[in-house]
């Protein structure tokens with residue numbers, strides 16, 4: 110959720126006359142306490158380490174606006190019109206050069222489907238692949254938005270283990286075997302190989318071909334979600350799994366983190382049969398992605414040195430990550446984390462016995478916000494973790510935020526030592542406070 | 550589908566390694582012959598009476614582009630950022646004045662949810678209300694895009710009858726009773742009360758309260774889809790059903806037909822319980838609607854005399870409708886149709902024994918395109934009708950298009966008289982050529 114955002118509809122609705130009429134998938138959808146907290150967390154005096162918003166101040170808004178004005182005069186009748194359900198052909202051409210940076214060199218414009226953000230890409234792939242009750246394998250902790258899409262199509266999410274080198278191939282294989290034994294249909298593996306949200310880790314280059322091998326062996330599709338791949342702090346990139354296999358991978362990336370999310374433009378590439386259905390699903394979902402947004406992105410890509418700009422962003426995010434890492438060492442040395450090599454997030458393990466979810470109201474009172482680890486699981490796990498974002502606040506604010514957080518955690522530890530527990534007791538294993546995809 | 554659009558992925562995919570792995574809902578999704586035809590139909594020499602694209606040449610692109618450039622400089626950091634899942638508060642305020650024109654005076658900004666076009670609004674309401682196998686009632690012929698959304702959530706669409714005064718209340722009531730007897734859960738009535746797509750008819754003002762009464766009696770929700778309501782040829786409007794009942798109606802409208810579809814911005818209003826779930830569903834589907842599009846629409850609404858502009862469009866569409874009506878009287882007097890009082894479409898009944906679907910390739914060869922009636926049903930009905938759009942081509946082209954069409958129909962009648970049939974025999978009752986929502 111954006112820091113400037115007031116949480117919509119966070120009040121509890123009483124006496125809903127339609128209660129009992131909703132789809133099963135909507136039963137679990139309700140405004141959570143966490144949403145209400147976000148209203149407070151978005152006040153300017155609170156340092157929010159919660160959101161996944163990119164920092165936009167480097168965008169050349171002035172020059173861009175002139176070019177976009179010209180584009181509108183020249184091509185307004187097309188930019189403002191319905192477009193192709195597959196996406197604008199020019200933009201489909203443009204994204205090829207971006208994917209080349211991660212080793213994907215064989216894609217054609219016709220392989221590409223433009224979507225309304227990767228969120229809708231996740232929706233589309235789930236829509237065409239999954240019947241209710243089918244299994245999707247996903248790294249735990251999970252990206253929240255993916256959980257929201259999976260839930261919409263009543264998919265069962267089964268978690269695969271992750272370590273500091275990313276998804277563990279043996280866990281992947283073992284889970285497939287187990288699920289098949291249970292008679293489950295495993296439709297795909299959903300994976301965020303680079304600078305994982307929220308775990309911060311990156312899949313090692315050695316593991317990539319092993320995961321593909323397992324996928325081929327069991328004929329399980331891989332959905333490779335890669336919005337952060339170009340945000341390696343030292344400019345390093347990793348070969349996309351799609352670059353090693355064009356038959357078993359659906360690849361998706363987004364302009365949200367490397368350019369700007371306000372256009373809601375992302376893209377997928379997929380093998381022909383799947384791609385054809387994705388286009389049809391795109392029509393059923395949104396008719397077509399917005400031409401105006403697509404033309405705006407293309408105007409930017411065609412006229413600016415976007416590689417340099419991404420490089421500038423990388424440097425900025427690196428500085429922020431370093432600041433957060435140093436502040437954590439300074440104030441919270443008894444917590445543990447893997448320092449990420451890129452992306453937006455640190456996944457912080459808090460001391461035994463503390464509960465990140467129960468602690469959140471106290472943190473917000475102390476004017477710092479984070480996302481409790483429970484948001485990244487569907488089963489109530491994650492109380493021992495929290496996600497800290499370093500993408501949006503300035504280094505000063507990050508330092509101050511971690512300092513405030515340490516105050517809260519220190520106090521929490523004292524209470525725990527005195528009373529043995531700080532949190533609410535475990536009850537519903539399905540997390541009732543699942544925050545929904547608004548926690549990006 | 551837009552006239553300028555080449556149909557994506559219309560080739561038949563052979564040897565798809567993922568064949569057999571798709572969701573049940575995706576089985577029926579395949580590129581149809583009709584799509585392939587559209588590729589030809591989009592050539593400039595073909596008069597397309599097929600698309601539902603608004604005519605945009607009256608848009609003040611020059612003045613608009615300057616204001617949008619200014620907006621980007623002033624508010625770029627917000628316009629390019631993630632936004633609220635419920636939609637931009639300013640735009641949610643703006644739409645209230647539009648709805649007032651159709652008698653909705655009690656809505657608040659917090660009742661509004663902004664969506665990625667009404668297509669996504671249809672997706673969202675179906676997502677939160679319908680389990681697989683639930684029933685949605687819908688006027689037949691049906692709006693194609695709605696069928697696409699319903700199919701995504703495996704809804705059973707049951708048709709309710711329509712006459713020249715719109716939905717027939719008795720048919721609505723009877724169908725509810727019948728479906729309940731069958732043990733079906735009827736989740737909502739989907740209706741396009743004004744200038745129906747494709748039927749062209751408008752629900753009479755007398756019938757509106759009766760339909761609401763039935764909805765309340767049986768506790769069936771009404772989904773009122775109203776993209777054309779302000780396009781009455783004489784400036785007439787009709788009171789929205791939502792203006793008579795704010796508890797049992799989910800209302801949706803769109804900027805696509807009155808301003809421009811290239812932003813993909815539409816809106817819904819709903820009772821609080823439903824609205825809250827719609828916001829959560831919006832997040833699961835797209836995270837948030839594009840801020841840039843929302844700010845662009847708001848810039849237009851805030852700075853231009855949009856009422857005057859809609860009035861200009863109305864006059865233009867009226868002229869085009871008159872031209873088509875006159876040409877039909879001149880060239881196809883033996884066909885029948887109700888001349889619409891607004892909107893974009895004429896629903897033409899062709900002579901007994903002819904088959905609009907079978908005839909389409911011959912029409913395209915004769916350089917005129919339309920949408921075969923079968924596209925608006927899921928059960929193979931509709932061969933005796935076709936939808937003719939008068940929104941996009943100029944009056945000259947419309948006249949010429951009808952002339953060409955008459956040539957095809959005349960020839961077809963001769964063949965039928967000689968051989969007894971012109972069409973392919975009925976086989977699969979579920980229309981294999983269902984064209985998908987791209988036929989707007």
Ligand SMILES: Cc1ncc(COP(=O)(O)O)c(C=O)c1O
Nearest residue numbers: 226227228252306363365375549
């Ligand atoms: C892993 C991952 N995938 C997808 C997305 C969604 O991106 P988009 O803005 O393109 O919908 C995000 C956003 O945070 C993300 O972290």
Ligand SMILES: Cc1ncc(COP(=O)(O)O)c(C=O)c1O
Nearest residue numbers: 666667668692746803805815989
């Ligand atoms: C009845 C009806 N509803 C909804 C839509 C979709 O409009 P939007 O462009 O807002 O998705 C259309 C478009 O033709 C329509 O005719």
